[in-house]
Amino acid sequence: MTKIERAATGRARSGRGATASDKDVAASAGRPRSEEAHQAILDATLALLGEVGFSALTVEGVAGRAGVGKATIYRRWASKLPLVVDAFGGLPALEDADTGSLASDLKVMLRSYLELFNKTPLAAVLPALASERAHDPALAELFDPVLLQRRSPLVQALERAVARGEVSADLDLDLAADLIVGPIAVRLFFTGRKIQAKMVDPMVDMALGGIARPR
Amino acid sequence: MTKIERAATGRARSGRGATASDKDVAASAGRPRSEEAHQAILDATLALLGEVGFSALTVEGVAGRAGVGKATIYRRWASKLPLVVDAFGGLPALEDADTGSLASDLKVMLRSYLELFNKTPLAAVLPALASERAHDPALAELFDPVLLQRRSPLVQALERAVARGEVSADLDLDLAADLIVGPIAVRLFFTGRKIQAKMVDPMVDMALGGIARPR
DNA sequence: GCGATTACGATACACTACGTTTCGATATCC
DNA sequence: GGATATCGAAACGTAGTGTATCGTAATCGC
Secondary structure, eight states: OOSOOOOOOSSGGGGSOOOSOSSOOOOSSSSOOOHHHHHHHHHHHHHHHHHHOSTTOOHHHHHHHHTOOHHHHHTTOSSHHHHHHHHHHTSOOOOOOOOSSHHHHHHHHHHHHHHHHHHSTHHHHHHHHHHHHTTOHHHHHHHHHHHHHHTHHHHHHHHHHHHHTSBOTTOOHHHHHHHHHHHHHIIIIISOOOOOGGGHHHHHHHHHHHHBOOO | OOSOOOOOOSSGGGGSOOOSOOSOOOOSSSSOOOHHHHHHHHHHHHHHHHHHOSTTOOHHHHHHHHTOOHHHHHTTOSSHHHHHHHHHHTSOOOOOOOOSSHHHHHHHHHHHHHHHHHHSTHHHHHHHHHHHHTTOHHHHHHHHHHHHHHTHHHHHHHHHHHHHTSBOTTOOHHHHHHHHHHHHHIIIIISOOOOOGGGHHHHHHHHHHHHBOOO
16 A cells, blocks of 8 residues: 555545546445545645646656556546646636626626636636547547636626616626636746736726726 | 759858758759758648657658758757747738727737637747747747747837827837736736637726726 | 445556657768 | 768667456355
8 A cells, every 4th residue: 555545434425526537436346435535636746736737747647646556547547648637627717706897896806716717727727628639539528617607706797787787787697707717727827927916806897898888 | 852842042042041040051053942942841840740749859850851861950050949939930920900999909919919829839939939948048039039929019009099198198109008918918828718709808997997087 | 243245555567758869861161 | 981970770688468267255145
């Protein structure tokens, strides 16, 4: 037994929801899959993503860091890609904020979102997965719903604003959400231009000018 | 000699501008580097990027497609990354359009830009390079200026609008440009949501609402 | 308890691509 | 015509992939 200490886990597999990227479901008899190993693999994946980035990430490296055999990883994920998708799914997403006004909601949410980019390897994961999904339909199926779900708090804030009459009811909320996160995505991913926390207010204000109903 | 037919090229190296990703400048004597090989390599790189994407792109594959030895590639580019950056630089960029109004300029430019994504492997190249630049400062130095220069027509259109008084003179043009391209980037790269040509008008109108001076 | 079953970490394997180096041949400069 | 640098081709060591197999360990059904 290695560095992973195993506690009694009962029926281990039932402890987590299927992620659709698990390679196959194990039979009911025999030794259950180690939940500790599973989490150690995901943790090591995220840590290495932050340290070396996506393309330099190797399954061998993850196995070594997690104190796990390579076969244990391949038993659960078919390749590096779905593994990273799963690890990505474990990263914190946008936290909803309901402060009473759309502008304030957005500013709070985006400020805390920017912090996530400093704490997590989000900036390394997102563009890497995006570049793969174009040529891998199977990956797109895994990745797209996870991604869209991550920005749902943004859409919820917009829906509240519609209910309050802050924005027009016939607004395309999906497009509006893209308008809000677009500048951040462009700046963070495609160029090295840092985003200061104090830049959030003008960004939101500029986006809102186009979204809010004319006063 | 393979499929590359070599014409008389004179001093080959002087025919193209240094791209800063050339590995080293050759001395003045001896056989000059083949300009045909150079172009064949870049063409093959772009073709393969479109076919198999970035991560599945191999230098061996490029050499084979270009009818060139691997050493010929490594003599000019240190690795796959700067090669792709150079090939990326050869892709067509935004075409400036000066129609008299900002809204019209943007709509024309973005519509033709969308066509580029259907004709070129832009969607495969951009996120891939973006994900690498975060962990490769040398790549960032090559990539960032090329990328920023590619959207300069957008900024020029905004400057014309400022001169015409269409938008406020104290507008942050850089941020405004991000607001315009942001939704397109998010939709094209991070999700599979296609962008119809008829969606350009509402996108521009929504962005402009925040950018244009209140009427 | 006890045997059947399954996962465990470790290791060996064939395979592929990388990036380097060597080769004889070829093209250009001086 | 000699010096020099590039050419395409091929071989090389290195590293990671994904599979298979080892003996061990954990859980189930009985």
